[in-house]
Amino acid sequence: MVSKCGVDYPACAFVRSFHHIFGGTMTKKLMRTAKHPASGFKLIELMVAALVLGILAAIAVPQYYKIVEKGKFAESMEWLSGLNGAQDRYLARNSVYFGGTITPTSFDANLGNMANFTAGAVTAATNISWTITLTRKAPCPAAYGCYTLTYTSPPSTLICSQSDCTDDLL
Numbered sequence: 001m002v003s004k005c006g007v008d009y010p011a012c013a014f015v016r017s018f019h020h021i022f023g024g025t026m027t028k029k030l031m032r033t034a035k036h037p038a039s040g041f042k043l044i045e046l047m048v049a050a051l052v053l054g055i056l057a058a059i060a061v062p063q064y065y066k067i068v069e070k071g072k073f074a075e076s077m078e079w080l081s082g083l084n085g086a087q088d089r090y091l092a093r094n095s096v097y098f099g100g101t102i103t104p105t106s107f108d109a110n111l112g113n114m115a116n117f118t119a120g121a122v123t124a125a126t127n128i129s130w131t132i133t134l135t136r137k138a139p140c141p142a143a144y145g146c147y148t149l150t151y152t153s154p155p156s157t158l159i160c161s162q163s164d165c166t167d168d169l170l
Contacts, residue, residue, distance in 0.1 A: 062143070066168055069141045072116040073169045076134050079119075080151050080158075082111050087122075087130055087153065099124030117149075129154055143168075 041049075086107035090098045101121045104110050120133040131152045140146040148161040160166045 065141060065143060069144065070169060072136075075114055076117045076149060079111060079114050079117070080132075080134070080149075082109065083107075083132065084153055084156065085109075086111065091127060096127050097124040097130040098122055099130065 083102075086109055087097050089108055090096075098106055099122050100106075102111065102119060114134070116137055117134040118137055120135065122130055122132045124130040129152055131150065134149040134151070136144070136146045136148070138146065144162050144165045147165045150159045150161075151157070158170060160170055
């Protein structure tokens with residue numbers, strides 16, 4: 001059964017009984033309220049939602065930047081892997097490791113350019129070992145700065161200039 005409110009709400013029954021007891025214009029306002037119940041969000045609900053989003057953002061944003069930097073760091077590791085193989089082949093052909101500035105013709109394979117790092121000159125100790133330093137190009141990540149990676153082979157050791165870099169990326 002549909003009430004005078006237009007729908008069968010329990011509030012309509014209350015308003016009808018209130019109207020019979022008290023009568024008057026006050027019941028018209030209550031009837032309008034019963035026809036259109038309040039909708040939307042309360043301020044406290046919006047504040048709680050904003051707080052939850054703020055906490056999630058505070059956790060997610062630093063992790064996002066760390067993951068992005070890991071991807072850029074992986075570029076340097078891939079390049080160093082190619083350089084390591086090229087140095088081994090150079091040693092087999094020349095009985096010494098390559099030393100000096102790397103050019104496209106330094107090795108039998110082109111190592112390519114790194115988008116996020118700059119390679120320093122290779123320091124070679126004849127046929128014993130070699131060392132190279134890679135420097136992070138700008139813009140540098142806020143968490144690590146323009147860190148440097150020092151790679152020595154053999155044995156393959158990689159040292160990062162920042163302790164956070166060592167903990168997070170290596």
